[in-house]
Every structure is written in C-alpha cells, then in structure tokens.
Amino acid sequence: MSAPRSKDGLKETERPLVIRQLESSSMIEIPVSVQGKQINAIIVTASEVTLISDRVYRALETKPGIKAEFTLRGAGREMEMIGYLLDTTSIDIDSLEFKENLYVALIEDDMLIGLDFMTKHKATLNMKENSFHIQDKVVPFEPKTEASVHAVSTVRIRTARRVSVPARSVLQLQCVPDQPLEDKPYLIQPEVRTMFACRVCIEGKQVPTMAFINLSDRKVTLFKNQRVGTAYEVDEILPEDGNKPEATFRTLQTSMNDNSEIPEHLQDLYQRSCLGLDEYQRAELKQLLISYADVFSSHEFDIGNFRAIEHAIDTGDARPIKQ
Known part of the structure; x- marks a missing residue:
C-alpha cells in the first residue's frame, strides 16, 4: 500500500493503525528483552504492529530515537490515541536478537507482539503444545483463560x-x-x-x-x-x-456559567431589545448575544463570508466590465 510522506520524509499511514481488538491480562505471554530490559510481551495477532508501552520506553536506559508520530486505533469505534514510531530497537527472545522499528503508545501491557513481527520472522503458535516457534527456538508459555476488556481508558x-x-x-x-x-x-x-x-x-x-x-x-x-x-x-x-x-x-x-459582559458593538442592540422584557428574559437575551457575538458585524468592514453554497449570476451575452 502506498502512503504519503510526512515533512521529515517518513512514510505515514493512510488510516489509523489497528493495535488491538481485545485487551486482556491474558492469553499468550512470553519473556522478552527490549534494549536490555526484561519485560513480558503479549502475542496479539489482532494487532497490526508491534509496540511497547510508554512506561517501558521511559524506563529504558538507552532510548531509541523517535522517527514519526502516528494515530493508533484500539478496540471500539473512534478509540484512537497518539503513538510514536521508534528508530531501530533491539529485541531479544530466547537468545535470538532482532532489530525492529517498534511503536510506543499508552497501553497497559509492557509489550504487544503484533502481526507485522510474526509475519516477517515466520513465527507460529502451537496451541496444542502451548509453544511459540520462531526460527529454531521453541518458547513455551502458560496460556491464561480469563480475558477481559482492558483498553486504555x-x-x-x-x-x-x-x-x-x-x-x-x-x-x-x-x-x-x-x-x-x-x-x-x-x-x-x-x-x-x-x-x-x-x-x-x-x-x-x-x-x-x-x-x-x-x-x-x-x-x-x-x-x-x-x-x-x-x-x-x-x-x-x-x-x-x-x-x-x-x-x-x-x-x-x-467557564460553563459565564458572566461575561456584552461586547461593545452589541450593547446598543441589547438596550433597545430589553424594552418590555422581564429580568429573566433580559438575562437570556444577554447570554444569547454573548454566545453569538461573532455573528454580528463589529464595524462596517467586518463583513465575513459564507462558503457553504455556490451560485452563478447569468449575465447573458454581456462581457465583464472589470476583472
């Protein structure tokens, strides 16, 4: 899929990256090392990308640089968050070292191993034997059965x-x-x-x-x-x-209970409109004028514009006098 480039020359996605369909405390967890720091990673095939939490990133002694900012989408509609793409990061799984570009986001788990990493390295899961297979390594895991929605609030x-x-x-x-x-x-x-x-x-x-x-x-x-x-x-x-x-x-x-004064260019209109109104109605009128003060011209050159509708003027055969 082609993608536009950001101002620093890096490719950005045309749509938010899906990071997880269901959060859990659960399922398939294996020990890994990121930049020398030991953490636990959750294997999530529903995640398009591999990412670490912001807490893990802050705790790294050697922090990879940040290359670009992305929008990451979690479970549910319109559940989006800002994430960051890192420079090359070292990942160690059972003595195998990988150099990857990870993402950082506000997630609860230390790390999510996504479909991008699994596909790139031809990694597989053997649910019958409860093992994670990558290259010549077999990493056992103990599956947890209690899943729960655990998305970032x-x-x-x-x-x-x-x-x-x-x-x-x-x-x-x-x-x-x-x-x-x-x-x-x-x-x-x-x-x-x-x-x-x-x-x-x-x-x-x-x-x-x-x-x-x-x-x-x-x-x-x-x-x-x-x-x-x-x-x-x-x-x-x-x-x-x-x-x-x-x-x-x-x-x-x-604030939500605003006691602002009426703008100067609307004070005369307010005074003339208050005739015959009781105190409650005057208060409502005042709030209305304050809320819609931008609708009224403040001086003769404050005309504004409206672009929602286009129309044409039929001049027949007449040619323009001035352009």
Whole structure:
C-alpha cells in the first residue's frame, strides 16, 4: 500500500493503525528483552504492529530515537490515541536478537507482539503444545483463560456551549467530558483544527479546562458540543521543571456559567431589545448575544463570508466590465 510522506520524509499511514481488538491480562505471554530490559510481551495477532508501552520506553536506559508520530486505533469505534514510531530497537527472545522499528503508545501491557513481527520472522503458535516457534527456538508459555476488556481508558472532551475566541488571543475554557472521569490523572490530547490548543494534565475530579490559541486576525468560533479533545488515563502527573515562558497574547477565561459582559458593538442592540422584557428574559437575551457575538458585524468592514453554497449570476451575452 502506498502512503504519503510526512515533512521529515517518513512514510505515514493512510488510516489509523489497528493495535488491538481485545485487551486482556491474558492469553499468550512470553519473556522478552527490549534494549536490555526484561519485560513480558503479549502475542496479539489482532494487532497490526508491534509496540511497547510508554512506561517501558521511559524506563529504558538507552532510548531509541523517535522517527514519526502516528494515530493508533484500539478496540471500539473512534478509540484512537497518539503513538510514536521508534528508530531501530533491539529485541531479544530466547537468545535470538532482532532489530525492529517498534511503536510506543499508552497501553497497559509492557509489550504487544503484533502481526507485522510474526509475519516477517515466520513465527507460529502451537496451541496444542502451548509453544511459540520462531526460527529454531521453541518458547513455551502458560496460556491464561480469563480475558477481559482492558483498553486504555479514554473519554471525549466537548465544549459546553458556543464561544468565540477573539483574534490573537488565548481562551481558557471549561469543557465537559462525555462521561464522568474516574478519580485518576488524565492527559487531554487536543483535537481542534481551526486553532492551536495545548495538551493538559488534570486529576480525574477536576473540570477539564483547555487553552485555545487563535493566532489569526479574525475571531474563531467553537460550537456547542463540539469535540475538542480526548482524555487518556495516565499513571501519574510529574511536576514540571524550569520556568514557564512569558505569554505574549491577551488571555481570556470563561467557564460553563459565564458572566461575561456584552461586547461593545452589541450593547446598543441589547438596550433597545430589553424594552418590555422581564429580568429573566433580559438575562437570556444577554447570554444569547454573548454566545453569538461573532455573528454580528463589529464595524462596517467586518463583513465575513459564507462558503457553504455556490451560485452563478447569468449575465447573458454581456462581457465583464472589470476583472
């Protein structure tokens, strides 16, 4: 299968790589050595690639370099995570040494031996004898029968309401998870294409708060219930080292119960529209104008554009006057 190349010249997949159909504490486990570190590997023919956990990678004394970033897909629909392709890595199985390009991802098991490694080295499983055969070696294993879904815990993060991020600004926004977060630390991986966003580490009981950076000269709108990230369960959050860089953007902060003021260009409209409204209706009107402030022109040159529909103007035989 041909694949496009990334900016560093490496091939990238046209679709997410499937890393596992069913997670288990289980099944076929053999001892291996990765870069001299002894670990246990699970043989998973449902995995397209061979990969190690981020914990194992961090524990290696000699860490292979990272070549590229990939999207890896786990069990279930839209269960994706970011993974990394490593430079040549040494794997030792029963005194046989292999040089492979492994992947690193947020998985619970130390290592998954996938179909790519099995096919390349013509490895086979003999379930009758409970043995793993590779080249001239026979590695025995004790199969475990209790399988369980053991995928990395992921939760989608969405916006609670519509909000606009002004030009050249940073907006800190409280978001909502699709389901309650467990009392564990999480890493939120941003998934916004119209702006930059920062990865965020939070404790499970904290309200997910993300920072969105609009570097453009126009405001950018985030719509209600828009998916802006995915929270991945992690083992722990380490304290950050060094000094924080100085911010060069004006920072706005908003929450799910926002008490922002009406933008200046809408204040006259608000005052004129409040006639005859009670206090509750005025509060609703205020929130409506704040949420949809980007729909109204802020000055005579703030026209905007709409690209969802195309149309043609029939001028007959008349030729253009100006181009």
